[in-house]
Amino acid sequence: MSRRTVRRAAVGxxxxxxxxxxxxxxxxxxxxxxxGPGGPVLVVTNxxxxxxxxxxxxxxxxxxxEFAVKTIDTVDAHALADYRVVVLAQTPLSSTQTSTLTSFAxxxx
Numbered sequence: 388m389s390r391r392t393v394r395r396a397a398v399g400x401x402x403x404x405x406x407x408x409x410x411x412x413x414x415x416x417x418x419x420x421x422x423g424p425g426g427p428v429l430v431v432t433n434x435x436x437x438x439x440x441x442x443x444x445x446x447x448x449x450x451x452x453e454f455a456v457k458t459i460d461t462v463d464a465h466a467l468a469d470y471r472v473v474v475l476a477q478t479p480l481s482s483t484q485t486s487t488l489t490s491f492a493x494x495x496x
Contacts, residue, residue: 423456425455428455428471429454431458431473
């Protein structure tokens, strides 16, 4: 599966999850701008690249308030089981991380 296919699938699933989830303005206001209140969407960032943290701010600004944020070094198959959609910020991946994310994406189709 190519990266482009995974990205397209993730964007489509993100849109579907956003439509299914009711935004929570109270929870969004109580969380820091680079974190999320929780929900079916996981934003995975690279701790060495702070630009990935903007995804949380973008989602919140668009009214998509049902997400969580984790760094790539804390994501494994067990952690991914709690989410329906993953938004992956630009980050280098190890072969194990690539395999884990590929397995997650394949399980959603």
